[in-house]
Amino acid sequence: MTARTRRVPASVPADAGSEYEVVIGSNLLAEAAERLQPFMGTGPVFVVSDAIVHALYGEALVTGLGEAGNECVNLVMEPGEGSKRRAVVGDMQDMAIAAGADRDSRVIALGGGVPGDLAGYLAATLLRGIPWVQVPTSLLAMVDSSVGGKTGVDTAAGKNLIGAFWQPQVVLADVGTLDTLPDAELAAGLAEVIKYGVTLEEQLFSDLEDGLLESCLARVPEALALVVERCVSIKAAVVAEDAREANRRQVLNYGHTVAHGVEVAASYTLRHGEAVAIGMVAAARLSEERLGAAPDLAERIASLCARAGLPVDLPPGLSVDAVVDGTLHDKKSRDGQLRCVLVQEFGAVSPHEGNWSHPVTVQELARVLGHQTSTTGR
Ligand SMILES: NC(=O)c1ccc[n+]([C@@H]2O[C@H](COP(=O)([O-])OP(=O)(O)OC[C@H]3O[C@@H](n4cnc5c(N)ncnc54)[C@H](O)[C@@H]3O)[C@@H](O)[C@H]2O)c1
Ligand SMILES: [Zn+2]
Numbered sequence: 001m002t003a004r005t006r007r008v009p010a011s012v013p014a015d016a017g018s019e020y021e022v023v024i025g026s027n028l029l030a031e032a033a034e035r036l037q038p039f040m041g042t043g044p045v046f047v048v049s050d051a052i053v054h055a056l057y058g059e060a061l062v063t064g065l066g067e068a069g070n071e072c073v074n075l076v077m078e079p080g081e082g083s084k085r086r087a088v089v090g091d092m093q094d095m096a097i098a099a100g101a102d103r104d105s106r107v108i109a110l111g112g113g114v115p116g117d118l119a120g121y122l123a124a125t126l127l128r129g130i131p132w133v134q135v136p137t138s139l140l141a142m143v144d145s146s147v148g149g150k151t152g153v154d155t156a157a158g159k160n161l162i163g164a165f166w167q168p169q170v171v172l173a174d175v176g177t178l179d180t181l182p183d184a185e186l187a188a189g190l191a192e193v194i195k196y197g198v199t200l201e202e203q204l205f206s207d208l209e210d211g212l213l214e215s216c217l218a219r220v221p222e223a224l225a226l227v228v229e230r231c232v233s234i235k236a237a238v239v240a241e242d243a244r245e246a247n248r249r250q251v252l253n254y255g256h257t258v259a260h261g262v263e264v265a266a267s268y269t270l271r272h273g274e275a276v277a278i279g280m281v282a283a284a285r286l287s288e289e290r291l292g293a294a295p296d297l298a299e300r301i302a303s304l305c306a307r308a309g310l311p312v313d314l315p316p317g318l319s320v321d322a323v324v325d326g327t328l329h330d331k332k333s334r335d336g337q338l339r340c341v342l343v344q345e346f347g348a349v350s351p352h353e354g355n356w357s358h359p360v361t362v363q364e365l366a367r368v369l370g371h372q373t374s375t376t377g378r
Helices: 029-039 051-067 086-098 113-128 139-145 175-180 183-200 202-217 221-244 248-253 256-265 272-291 297-307 320-328 362-370
Strands: 006-010 020-025 045-050 072-077 106-111 132-136 150-155 158-165 170-174 338-340 343-345 358-360
Touching: 006 221, 020 221, 029 051, 029 132, 029 170, 045 051, 045 086, 045 113, 051 072, 051 106, 051 175, 072 086, 072 113, 086 113, 086 150, 106 113, 113 132, 113 139, 113 150, 113 158, 132 139, 139 183, 139 221, 170 175, 175 221, 183 202, 183 221, 183 248, 183 272, 183 297, 202 221, 202 297, 221 248, 248 256, 256 272, 256 320, 256 338, 272 297, 272 343, 272 358, 272 362, 320 362, 338 362
Parallel strands: 020 170, 045 072, 045 106, 106 132, 132 170
Antiparallel strands: 006 020, 150 158, 338 358
């Protein structure tokens, strides 16, 4: 089944002239050179990718662009978060300048969130900023990194500490590329999809429960395209609201306080989406305790995450104390006050004193993390 092409406008109101389109379909890469022409310049095009994605899709893209008259330079990194470093960007900046980067150059991000964040940061810093486009190939990059314009790298002190807001000119999300995405990476992306359902669109959550999740796991193009379109629309609306309603973006951190604690405690051996699944269930239990949210909230989230193949409890060997310590190391809780986004019900994040997160005690967090879920072991 071929998914029809969908287009979602995305913009950051605070960033004048930042409006761009996220184009979603199932055979876009084959037409990428043509689709990208309006955004190309006369200078060299730097195609940033990791070795896995480059081997799968790089050649076809570069050949097509070459035929359209664009001189391409491949900048290929090792796959994985370990490449999101200043040294890697520095090497790419040097290579781009040596290859004749000028203001008519363009950067193309081809890959998951790692090449995406790195390519965006390269584009933001080369000659004080040149235009770039995104061709995301992981579900996470399609539903999360494609909107908001966050780019950057990690440092020894933490993730995403160095970076810039730099909006792409266009995003081409070809869900056909998800055919080759490993199962665990697809599941990690689905954790963020589930998060949008829990926090902002009850209907998305129930559609996932009613089988949309399994259609995504089976990589049905129409199902994947629908999910990407809905998530991109939701995130674009939240980012747009953020300009009017300060901190609205906080809602997107649902499940992420605990997730960061899990990632730190496990020394980043879990995927981000896996940690988010554990964090979403913990935040749902807190929502039940604190706000009297429906008693099946945590159970329904846990059950859907388990169906996606995501963990919902702390893995063996990871202690509650280590995770709580990890959350306290998070840069957003430096004052020692833990905060969590909580939901009143599906699709309804609970405000608290002008904020979208609630202060939470270490004891409360430890209690909900210590609670085992009945869906464990699936
Ligand atoms: N900028 C933002 O707004 C934003 C939002 C969310 C996450 N992120 C960042 O995104 C990163 C995580 O993204 P990710 O999970 O995509 O990581 P990733 O880019 O490392 O991709 C995960 C793995 O999947 C492989 N892969 C990607 N597409 C593939 C395909 N089509 N076929 C086969 N293999 C494929 C990659 O080679 C890699 O091994 C993190 O660094 C995170 O900070 C950024
Ligand atoms: Zn996340």
